[in-house]
Amino acid sequence: MQPDAELVLQVRDLQAYYGESKALHGVALEIRQGELVTLLGRNGAGKSTTLKCIMGAIPKRYGSVLLQGTEVIAAPSNRIARLGAAWCPEHRGIFSSLSVEENLVLPPVIAPGGMSVEEIYTLFPNLAERRRSQGTRLSGGEQQMLAIGRILRTGSRFLLLDEPTEGLAPVIIQNIGDAIRILKERGYTILLVEQNFHFASSVADRHYVMEDGLIAEHILAADIAGAIDRLHEYLAV
Numbered sequence: 001m002q003p004d005a006e007l008v009l010q011v012r013d014l015q016a017y018y019g020e021s022k023a024l025h026g027v028a029l030e031i032r033q034g035e036l037v038t039l040l041g042r043n044g045a046g047k048s049t050t051l052k053c054i055m056g057a058i059p060k061r062y063g064s065v066l067l068q069g070t071e072v073i074a075a076p077s078n079r080i081a082r083l084g085a086a087w088c089p090e091h092r093g094i095f096s097s098l099s100v101e102e103n104l105v106l107p108p109v110i111a112p113g114g115m116s117v118e119e120i121y122t123l124f125p126n127l128a129e130r131r132r133s134q135g136t137r138l139s140g141g142e143q144q145m146l147a148i149g150r151i152l153r154t155g156s157r158f159l160l161l162d163e164p165t166e167g168l169a170p171v172i173i174q175n176i177g178d179a180i181r182i183l184k185e186r187g188y189t190i191l192l193v194e195q196n197f198h199f200a201s202s203v204a205d206r207h208y209v210m211e212d213g214l215i216a217e218h219i220l221a222a223d224i225a226g227a228i229d230r231l232h233e234y235l236a237v
């Protein structure tokens with residue numbers, strides 16, 4: 001942790017419901033400026049729901065979510081986005097009828113200092129080659145790069161990435177890992193949901209492990225070796 005850095009996100013006692021069914025039972029976590037933190041845990045542990053709550057995408061949510069010190073637990077998604085949080089959802093949300101470049105320029109800019117389209121192509125050279133291709137013609141890896149690239153244009157400095165490596169080939173996972181490391185070097189703050197522990201441990205400063213809608217454990221990157229056996233248990237399906 002970087003104790004002196006500014007708190008970008010502070011979540012306290014976060015609870016969420018799908019209808020009558022409770023998915024989160026009091027999640028607490030925090031992230032400071034420039035940190036890369038993961039949310040680990042098996043299917044259904046509540047990782048995606050936590051990201052959705054932070055982004056205001058779950059109607060029945062309670063507790064506290066402070067974004068740059070502002071309470072957003074009851075705020076609409078567009079306000080949360082304007083406060084600087086950018087979400088890259090698990091389904092990626094690429095517009096299939098639009099080209100790569102059209103997809104890239106679609107999200108509104110919320111703050112100065114976002115990347116230019118050319119900078120995004122430098123980060124993801126595969127996208128540069130495919131700039132005129134329609135969304136439908138992209139591979140899973142190219143779609144993931146586009147989904148991340150698209151939020152970098154907005155000027156947001158806090159990225160919530162939901163399983164960016166899911167279903168991708170090892171070489172593509174490595175490309176995405178390289179890009180995420182570059183973003184971290186450039187000072188972005190990143191909350192990364194992952195089931196791929198090998199990938200998560202190669203990029204993160206610390207890890208929150210979720211189980212049954214709660215944070216079960218908090219592990220610093222430096223302590224990971226001693227926690228491997230427990231982690232395997234948490235992540236086992």
Ligand SMILES: Nc1ncnc2c1ncn2[C@@H]1O[C@H](COP(=O)(O)OP(=O)(O)OP(=O)(O)O)[C@@H](O)[C@H]1O
Pocket residue numbers: 018021023041042043044045046047048049050
């Ligand atoms: N749209 C939904 N309607 C009803 N229940 C849901 C919905 N989405 C998720 N859930 C339930 O909420 C709980 C948490 O799911 P969530 O998707 O947040 O888990 P996760 O850790 O992100 O796992 P995964 O990787 O499978 O998405 C699970 O019990 C899941 O079945």
